[in-house]
Amino acid sequence: MATIPRRQTLKNTYRERYVYRRRMFVCIVLLMVMTGVLVSRYTQLQILDYDIYKTQSDRNRIQLMPIAPKRGLIFDRNGILLAENIPSYTLTVIRERVDQLDETLAIIGELIELSDDDIEQFKKRLRRRRPYEEVPLKFRLSEKEIAIIAVNRHRIPGVDVDAQLVRHYPQGELFAHVLGYVGRISEREQDTIDPVNYSGTHHIGKIGLEKYYEDLLHGTVGYQNVESNAHGRILRVLERHDPLPGGDIQLHIDAQVQKVAYDAMAGRRGAVVAIDPKTGGVIAMLSTPSYDANLFVGGISGKDYRALQNDNDLPLYNRALQGQYPPASTVKPLWALAGMYYGVVTPATRYADPGFFSLPNDTRRYRDWKRGGHGASVNMGQAIAESCDVYFYELAYKLGIDRLHDFGTRFGLGDVTGIDNTNERGGLLPSRQWKRDTRGSHWYPGETINVGIGQGFMLATPLQIAVATSVLASRGELRAPRLLAAVGGEPVEAPLLGKMEDVPESQWDAIQHSMEEVIYDVRGTGRSLRKGLQYRMAGKTGTAQVISIAAGEEYDSESLEKRKRDHALFVAYAPSEDPQIAVAVIIENGESGGGVAGPVARAVMDAYLLNSPDVASGEQQ
Numbered sequence: 001m002a003t004i005p006r007r008q009t010l011k012n013t014y015r016e017r018y019v020y021r022r023r024m025f026v027c028i029v030l031l032m033v034m035t036g037v038l039v040s041r042y043t044q045l046q047i048l049d050y051d052i053y054k055t056q057s058d059r060n061r062i063q064l065m066p067i068a069p070k071r072g073l074i075f076d077r078n079g080i081l082l083a084e085n086i087p088s089y090t091l092t093v094i095r096e097r098v099d100q101l102d103e104t105l106a107i108i109g110e111l112i113e114l115s116d117d118d119i120e121q122f123k124k125r126l127r128r129r130r131p132y133e134e135v136p137l138k139f140r141l142s143e144k145e146i147a148i149i150a151v152n153r154h155r156i157p158g159v160d161v162d163a164q165l166v167r168h169y170p171q172g173e174l175f176a177h178v179l180g181y182v183g184r185i186s187e188r189e190q191d192t193i194d195p196v197n198y199s200g201t202h203h204i205g206k207i208g209l210e211k212y213y214e215d216l217l218h219g220t221v222g223y224q225n226v227e228s229n230a231h232g233r234i235l236r237v238l239e240r241h242d243p244l245p246g247g248d249i250q251l252h253i254d255a256q257v258q259k260v261a262y263d264a265m266a267g268r269r270g271a272v273v274a275i276d277p278k279t280g281g282v283i284a285m286l287s288t289p290s291y292d293a294n295l296f297v298g299g300i301s302g303k304d305y306r307a308l309q310n311d312n313d314l315p316l317y318n319r320a321l322q323g324q325y326p327p328a329s330t331v332k333p334l335w336a337l338a339g340m341y342y343g344v345v346t347p348a349t350r351y352a353d354p355g356f357f358s359l360p361n362d363t364r365r366y367r368d369w370k371r372g373g374h375g376a377s378v379n380m381g382q383a384i385a386e387s388c389d390v391y392f393y394e395l396a397y398k399l400g401i402d403r404l405h406d407f408g409t410r411f412g413l414g415d416v417t418g419i420d421n422t423n424e425r426g427g428l429l430p431s432r433q434w435k436r437d438t439r440g441s442h443w444y445p446g447e448t449i450n451v452g453i454g455q456g457f458m459l460a461t462p463l464q465i466a467v468a469t470s471v472l473a474s475r476g477e478l479r480a481p482r483l484l485a486a487v488g489g490e491p492v493e494a495p496l497l498g499k500m501e502d503v504p505e506s507q508w509d510a511i512q513h514s515m516e517e518v519i520y521d522v523r524g525t526g527r528s529l530r531k532g533l534q535y536r537m538a539g540k541t542g543t544a545q546v547i548s549i550a551a552g553e554e555y556d557s558e559s560l561e562k563r564k565r566d567h568a569l570f571v572a573y574a575p576s577e578d579p580q581i582a583v584a585v586i587i588e589n590g591e592s593g594g595g596v597a598g599p600v601a602r603a604v605m606d607a608y609l610l611n612s613p614d615v616a617s618g619e620q621q
Helices: 013-048 050-061 101-111 116-126 143-151 172-179 208-212 214-218 255-265 302-309 328-341 380-385 389-409 432-439 445-452 462-473 505-520 593-609
Strands: 062-067 081-093 135-138 159-168 181-184 203-207 222-228 234-241 249-251 270-275 282-288 477-479 484-487 496-499 538-544 567-574 581-587
Touching: 013 050, 081 101, 081 143, 081 172, 101 143, 116 135, 143 159, 172 208, 172 255, 172 282, 181 208, 203 208, 203 214, 208 214, 255 270, 255 282, 255 593, 270 462, 270 593, 282 593, 328 380, 328 389, 328 462, 328 505, 328 538, 328 567, 380 389, 380 505, 389 445, 462 477, 462 505, 462 567, 462 581, 505 538, 538 593, 567 593, 581 593
Parallel strands: none
Antiparallel strands: 062 222, 081 135, 081 159, 181 203, 222 234, 249 484, 270 282, 270 581, 477 496, 538 567, 567 581
16 A cells, blocks of 8 residues: 655744743743842842941951940048058950850860859850950859860850959958958849949949949949951051049048058957047048958959958948947046036036945936046046946936937037048937837936946947047037048048037037046056057046946856946047047957056057057057
């Protein structure tokens, strides 16, 4: 069978061109759309959103770093450095540079010692940091620890060693209660401070002068813009604004006198306060025993802190500002002046002294410290010189508690003095109203008798007693005591709180003469201090009871535990004709005001007035 040939299809050139052109058109349109999208996106990134992405880029490359200000220095009146700043090295972490924080901390723990407290405090700080802020992990790195971190930096990106100036107290425990100390900023303090001004600062004043003048000493933070690489290493500084350092301050405190007072106390529990009556400047303020404030700067260990807390002698307790003691016989000159001021007595007024005093229609006997009394009758001068209790029982009864209270407040008793320091307590000058408010009871005459010899409810701090003595020395000028003498060379005056212009000069003369007789009379309770004295001193001894002695019983020192024995007090000012220093000393359980507390005051006065190392040592000529 013959095959039929297949019909040949003709090529359609027109159709092919049409399809080709349509496809080319679509491709061109798609290309143009994509090009437009790409141009549009480039326009948005490079022009419209330029500032946004530049900022984000700079954040990865450029950091704003705070520069902590240098803390102001503290000097004594003679330019001796009391608080300085020394270099210290801190291990810091920038959280944004660390991918795995827990892993990084584990590596660091393998390299150097990290305590649980270090990690706990670090995590607390981490929650309150600013972006890209260095957060301290461990303070006071040793040279060995610095070297280990340097060798292993490739393993711990975002971790660095930061050099800082930290507080140091070269005098150690000599000024711990005056200066206080700085310490790490706590979580509670973070809520109260200015977060900007404390950027880059890890320490703040905790107590004492360091806290009281924190705003002055801290300064103002600076900052710098730095360029860094991907590992957080600083490549260069782009911009820098230096911080303003804290102000340097000068105190009225005399470091040499403070040292003499410290040596004279010989580790006994007590306090010494010395004031310039003319200015109110605090020349010395000591509480013993003390502690080394440097322990607290970088964070005190639990072991060291427990040792201080559990010490029976309470070294952390600032006795000068917080210790409240019966002022005992040191207030007798004040009550004698009150007696003359209110017209109850004159210097010549004499009271019988059989060795005891009884209230009218009362058989109870308030005994004198000297059995048998000080003579048939006693005048004011003899009563102060020999510290006759019976005279002041009689005087207090005739004055009454209302006048005693009102007159005592004029000497700063019963209230805080206003010193430029922290945690001062106000003592207690009792009154009828005070007893009604606190005890819900009436005031009784027998309680007035006890106030007459500085006992009973009456309490005062060593600083208050020193201020009252300064008022006697200045003849009526009550000033708020001041530690700060000058800031940047500019003097700072102590505020004048009151002036007793209504008290006649003759009455001040009588009190001063009586206080001089304490030292120079053959029966004066402070007569042992006059040997070799190169200036004229006016003083008053005191012995404060720690426990009550039943009526009719004698004080027997040997039968009492040492901590139950009487406190020894002594106050004085000198030179009496032109007072330049007023001193108050209390030695817990020292018993003898003239024999134990008196020599400490004498050593302080010698050191200040004579400026002689041999005399200042307290040796009597």
